[in-house]
Amino acid sequence: MNNLDDLFRQETSGHFSANSSKQPFDKEAWAQKKQELRQWAYETIDAATIAILHSGDEFQRYLDVQSRFDRYSVSNALLILTQRPEATRIADFDSWKEQGVFIRRKETGFYILEPGEEYRREDGSTGISYNLKKMFDITQTTANPKQEQPTYPDDRMRIKALMDRAPVPIVIGDALPPETNALYQPDTRNIVIRRGMDAGDIFRALAQELAHAEVDRGDGRYSRSDFTFHAYCASYMLCKQFGVDTASFRFHHVPEKLKDIEPQQVRAELTVIKDAAHEIARRMNRMLVQQRQHHRTEPAR
Numbered sequence: 001m002n003n004l005d006d007l008f009r010q011e012t013s014g015h016f017s018a019n020s021s022k023q024p025f026d027k028e029a030w031a032q033k034k035q036e037l038r039q040w041a042y043e044t045i046d047a048a049t050i051a052i053l054h055s056g057d058e059f060q061r062y063l064d065v066q067s068r069f070d071r072y073s074v075s076n077a078l079l080i081l082t083q084r085p086e087a088t089r090i091a092d093f094d095s096w097k098e099q100g101v102f103i104r105r106k107e108t109g110f111y112i113l114e115p116g117e118e119y120r121r122e123d124g125s126t127g128i129s130y131n132l133k134k135m136f137d138i139t140q141t142t143a144n145p146k147q148e149q150p151t152y153p154d155d156r157m158r159i160k161a162l163m164d165r166a167p168v169p170i171v172i173g174d175a176l177p178p179e180t181n182a183l184y185q186p187d188t189r190n191i192v193i194r195r196g197m198d199a200g201d202i203f204r205a206l207a208q209e210l211a212h213a214e215v216d217r218g219d220g221r222y223s224r225s226d227f228t229f230h231a232y233c234a235s236y237m238l239c240k241q242f243g244v245d246t247a248s249f250r251f252h253h254v255p256e257k258l259k260d261i262e263p264q265q266v267r268a269e270l271t272v273i274k275d276a277a278h279e280i281a282r283r284m285n286r287m288l289v290q291q292r293q294h295h296r297t298e299p300a301r
Contacts, residue, residue: 037132041079041113048078049263056251060236061085063251066270067237070278074270076112083110087137088145096136101143109134152243153288155199161284162206162238166191168213170206181205184212186222203244207280208235214276229255230269234277241281 052059066077068088080087090112093103103109116129138145153161163170168184173192176183182193182205191209193202211234216222232249239246258266 034131037111038130041111041130041132044082045075045078045267046263048082049266052078052081053254053259053266056253059254060249060251062270063233063237064240066274067240067277070237070241070274070281072112074267074274077274078267079112080110084137086139089138090135092133092135096141096143099143101138101141103136103141107136107140109136109140111135150243153291155203157288157291158242158244158284159199159202159206161242161287162203162210162280164287165283166210166213182209184209184216184224186212186216186224189213189218200245203242204235204239204248207238208232210280211235211273211276214279215272227272230273230276233273234280237273237277238280238284241277242284 048062052062062077062081065081065085065087066072066074069077069080069090072080080090084090087110091099093109096103111132112135113130114133116131119127119129121127152158169190171190171192172195174195176192176194180194181197181201182191184191191206191213193206193209197205208231211231212224212227214234215227215230236246236249238244239249258269261269
């Protein structure tokens with residue numbers, strides 16, 4: 001009987017030759033790469049924070065992004081602004097695939113931060129580690145973005161939604177100062193709105209004063225002058241979200257006081273804006289969803 005062992009040795013050698021040069025998984029290199037990517041993200045966020053403070057147009061573009069992604073952190077909105085400012089609906093590869101949607105060939109993703117595990121700092125406090133997550137906008141997928149065009153409620157329903165479950169009473173009045181369309185009064189904890197305005201002016205003014213009411217925690221530390229810019233920005237974001245004309249808004253100058261603080265502190269101030277707008281939008285959307293469900297279940301007459 002012929003000895004055929006040498007054939008098997010050659011077969012084995014030939015079959016695995018392509019893998020024999022493959023490097024084993026290098027955990028340290030992988031960790032280093034992740035750390036470099038995180039560092040890039042943090043540096044990008046800081047640079048974007050500084051950039052929006054020195055350009056009114058760039059600041060307005062940031063508000064546009066944050067208005068579309070009001071559930072995302074300020075840091076992630078800044079990352080989206082830097083990488084994909086026109087994004088409207090984003091998800092990672094697997095999330096799109098679960099929806100039966102696929103990423104187009106040659107499309108490159110962009111990164112946002114995703115909370116990871118908690119860890120203990122040297123001072124005993126608890127921190128959260130962040131990982132980079134690759135995302136894709138709907139325009140980078142096989143989905144039809146035209147089907148995602150928003151539908152807005154009519155003027156009356158939009159204002160009713162804005163007023164729904166407001167944190168303070170809203171009353172109509174005739175004694176407001178000139179050029180003042182609405183006013184939040186912290187001493188009486190109510191909002192007075194001018195009589196006889198058109199729908200757009202009502203929404204813009206009321207949204208701004210509701211933002212003031214949101215940031216007033218009732219602890220005696222509220223000052224209208226401290227939050228005038230915050231409320232103005234929140235009103236702009238709500239107008240963008242719900243289809244109200246924003247031509248009257250101006251962002252030529254960002255307050256100087258924001259330019260004198262560290263980027264992390266700036267983002268804390270931007271978070272106040274985001275949170276106020278998001279809380280109002282959350283109430284509005286809840287009411288609008290209930291209305292749509294009611295109309296669907298209402299029997300035909």
